[in-house]
Amino acid sequence: MTIEFFARLPLHGETQFIPGDNRNRGDWNRSPAESTGAVSNFAIDDDFTYIDYLSQVARAAEINRFSGALLVNSPFGDEPWIISSVLARETKKLRYVNAFHPGHFSPWQAAQMAASFQRSTGGRLVWNIIQGGSDAIQRAIGENLPHDERYERAIEFLDMVKGFWETESFHYDGKYYQAHGGALRGPQRKAPIPLICSAGTSEGARQLAAKHADYYLMLAEDPAIVAANIADIRERAKAYGREEHIRFGLSVDVILRETDEQAFGEAKRFFHEGVKAGTVKLAADFSKIASDTNRARYERYNGKEVRDFDDLFIAPNLWGGFSYIGIPPGFAFVGSYDSVERKIREFADLGISWFFINGYPHLEEIYRLGEHIIPRFRQRRETPANDEQPALLVNAPIQARGNN
Numbered sequence: 490m491t492i493e494f495f496a497r498l499p500l501h502g503e504t505q506f507i508p509g510d511n512r513n514r515g516d517w518n519r520s521p522a523e524s525t526g527a528v529s530n531f532a533i534d535d536d537f538t539y540i541d542y543l544s545q546v547a548r549a550a551e552i553n554r555f556s557g558a559l560l561v562n563s564p565f566g567d568e569p570w571i572i573s574s575v576l577a578r579e580t581k582k583l584r585y586v587n588a589f590h591p592g593h594f595s596p597w598q599a600a601q602m603a604a605s606f607q608r609s610t611g612g613r614l615v616w617n618i619i620q621g622g623s624d625a626i627q628r629a630i631g632e633n634l635p636h637d638e639r640y641e642r643a644i645e646f647l648d649m650v651k652g653f654w655e656t657e658s659f660h661y662d663g664k665y666y667q668a669h670g671g672a673l674r675g676p677q678r679k680a681p682i683p684l685i686c687s688a689g690t691s692e693g694a695r696q697l698a699a700k701h702a703d704y705y706l707m708l709a710e711d712p713a714i715v716a717a718n719i720a721d722i723r724e725r726a727k728a729y730g731r732e733e734h735i736r737f738g739l740s741v742d743v744i745l746r747e748t749d750e751q752a753f754g755e756a757k758r759f760f761h762e763g764v765k766a767g768t769v770k771l772a773a774d775f776s777k778i779a780s781d782t783n784r785a786r787y788e789r790y791n792g793k794e795v796r797d798f799d800d801l802f803i804a805p806n807l808w809g810g811f812s813y814i815g816i817p818p819g820f821a822f823v824g825s826y827d828s829v830e831r832k833i834r835e836f837a838d839l840g841i842s843w844f845f846i847n848g849y850p851h852l853e854e855i856y857r858l859g860e861h862i863i864p865r866f867r868q869r870r871e872t873p874a875n876d877e878q879p880a881l882l883v884n885a886p887i888q889a890r891g892n893n
């Protein structure tokens with residue numbers, strides 16, 4: 490199984506501190522006195538904006554041999570599809586895994602836009618189908634369909650997109666959508682359909698993954714729970730003959746340093762900043778308006794007495810402190826290069842092939858991962874057979890150039 494790494498583009502601000510910290514980059518910075526000034530605040534006449542910074546993160550991910558980057562969608566940040574369209578032509582190979590909320594688009598519009606993106610980028614779009622968190626958050630932005638129905642609609646939505654893409658004349662009569670003979674035409678039709686990721690552990694989320702996902706994504710947590718989810722989704726995919734097809738991804742943060750002690754020191758710093766700034770309470774309050782499964786997950790790992798950062802390790806080098814102080818995705822591999830490699834291999838053995846892995850600040854952590862972790866998973870180039878090796882010019886006389 491080939492292991493691939495994906496970075497993350499921080500669409501809702503970049504900081505090496507806790508969320509909401511005033512010290513940030515670009516126009517997320519609210520503490521001008523402490524700004525480095527490296528990325529401007531999007532004022533008129535500025536040369537570099539936060540989006541230029543995101544471009545730098547994307548380039549760093551590509552240079553460091555990540556396969557792609559995850560772009561999450563929240564009501565607080567920039568819109569993934571637009572940002573990835575801007576950045577895709579500034580990179581050559583990087584794939585963009587865009588959080589994509591089907592309820593915000595029509596299936597036809599999404600198919601046509603995706604085909605254009607694919608044609609412009611050599612097929613580098615991946616969709617991460619999301620439903621956008623809890624009903625309360627959705628209602629705030631004008632989406633009134635309840636949680637379970639959003640999944641029903643998303644399944645139909647993907648039936649529609651695949652129908653437009655893969656048939657000559659598509660007919661569909663669903664609860665939410667109908668089509669009478671439409672299909673992508675001309676060169677658009679030749680574009681590859683985006684790979685589809687999905688996540689979530691509710692019944693609706695599992696059904697959607699079984700029918701439509703190429704990759705089912707999970708948040709890092711107790712490995713036994715991850716293994717059980719993989720088994721369940723594979724079993725459900727059988728109903729569609731997809732049990733061999735579907736693959737699995739894990740989203741996890743990282744604090745990567747030369748030694749375990751250095752990495753733990755950084756975890757401790759995050760923890761104490763969070764406690765001091767009161768984000769522990771904010772995270773607990775936020776979990777109350779999260780979706781049922783996210784709330785249950787929060788309670789599973791945080792419903793105990795926590796005295797210091799190291800109470801939040803649930804296994805060696807697997808730390809839930811980010812969830813406790815309110816930084817998604819919640820769990821991190823914390824440790825030395827060897828320790829983090831071991832953790833990645835442990836989850837790969839459960840069946841994970843895509844790792845969405847990043848830390849804070851993203852740019853700096855991408856370089857650490859690129860220099861110390863990704864090379865450990867790169868497949869060795871085959872050594873050419875002896876007779877194919879170029880002759881070694883040991884001590885060969887240097888030819889004088891020119892006329893003399």
Ligand SMILES: Cc1cc2nc3c(=O)[nH]c(=O)nc-3n(C[C@H](O)[C@H](O)[C@H](O)COP(=O)(O)O)c2cc1C
Nearest residue numbers: 561562588621622688689690691694707740780782
């Ligand atoms: C890797 C990964 C990325 C996610 N990205 C987003 C996102 O950008 N926006 C969002 O609203 N939810 C995101 N989610 C959350 C899921 O789509 C889903 O809403 C959540 O897991 C709860 O689903 P459930 O309540 O149906 O179980 C992500 C989940 C994972 C595992």
